[in-house]
Amino acid sequence: EVQVVESGGGLVQPGGSLRLSCAASGFTFSSYAMSWVRQVPGNGPEWVSSISGSGDSTYHADSVQGRFTISRDNSKNTLSLQMNSLRVEDTALYFCAKGGGSRNYYLHYWGQGTLVTVSS
Amino acid sequence: EIVLTQSPGTLSLSPGERATLSCRASQSVSNNYLAWYQQKPGQAPRLLIYGASSRATGIPDRFSGSGSGTDFTLTISRLEPEDFAVYYCQQFGSSPWTFGQGTKVEIK
Numbered sequence: 001e002v003q004v005v006e007s008g009g010g011l012v013q014p015g016g017s018l019r020l021s022c023a024a025s026g027f028t029f030s031s032y033a034m035s036w037v038r039q040v041p042g043n044g045p046e047w048v049s050s051i052s053g054s055g056d057s058t059y060h061a062d063s064v065q066g067r068f069t070i071s072r073d074n075s076k077n078t079l080s081l082q083m084n085s086l087r088v089e090d091t092a093l094y095f096c097a098k099g100g101g102s103r104n105y106y107l108h109y110w111g112q113g114t115l116v117t118v119s120s
Numbered sequence: 121e122i123v124l125t126q127s128p129g130t131l132s133l134s135p136g137e138r139a140t141l142s143c144r145a146s147q148s149v150s151n152n153y154l155a156w157y158q159q160k161p162g163q164a165p166r167l168l169i170y171g172a173s174s175r176a177t178g179i180p181d182r183f184s185g186s187g188s189g190t191d192f193t194l195t196i197s198r199l200e201p202e203d204f205a206v207y208y209c210q211q212f213g214s215s216p217w218t219f220g221q222g223t224k225v226e227i228k
Contacts, residue, residue: 035217044208044219044220044221044222045157045159045165045208045210045219046219047210047216047217047218047219050215050217059215059216059217061216062121062216095164095165100170104212105153105212105217106153106155106167106170106171106210106212107155107157107165107167107210108167108170108176109167110164110165110166111164112164113164
């Protein structure tokens with residue numbers, strides 16, 4: 001059974017940093033692109049970042065470019081999102097999602113999310 | 121950036137009726153890389169359709185996707201009680217990948 005489980009969310013002050021992790025199981029991790037998507041309650045989803053199966057290609061939304069970095073460790077079946085210079089508007093539920101193939105970026109399976117709150 | 125506009129914002133229908141949801145892109149979606157998701161309160165979105173018309177694993181055949189270029193449609197042939205939810209389209213053909221604002225299908 002495919003599973004992706006996010007962790008690392010919490011309360012952080014503006015300007016601070018946080019690292020999210022996603023533990024994957026039930027599939028050949030290195031064969032699939034992975035993504036982070038966030039959602040403010042009551043709003044639609046917003047794509048944040050994606051990475052190819054091998055990790056050689058990464059993509060970031062303009063709103064997080066230069067502040068967030070997506071990475072993966074295929075030996076540990078783990079996806080990460082390093083978030084620096086956090087802003088109040090980064091507050092959201094962050095989902096990890098498995099793609100449809102190594103470079104296929106639709107969001108096939110989603111985790112339940114981890115909540116990030118940026119507030120002083 | 122490709123902007124996706126979904127219509128209508130809300131669709132009020134009865135169980136057993138047909139639902140037709142539209143997603144229009146501001147420019148052509150590369151390779152018809154368009155997906156549809158269903159989201160219920162308190163849950164993560166669930167993939168229904170990818171590549172404009174391919175059903176995801178385990179999705180009932182009352183859900184179908186069609187369209188190409190800039191105009192896409194999700195059709196639910198006969199609404200079941202569990203289908204009342206919010207539906208989003210997403211394009212993954214050109215970075216940044218983008219979502220539509222959603223269509224809520226509610227019970228009339």
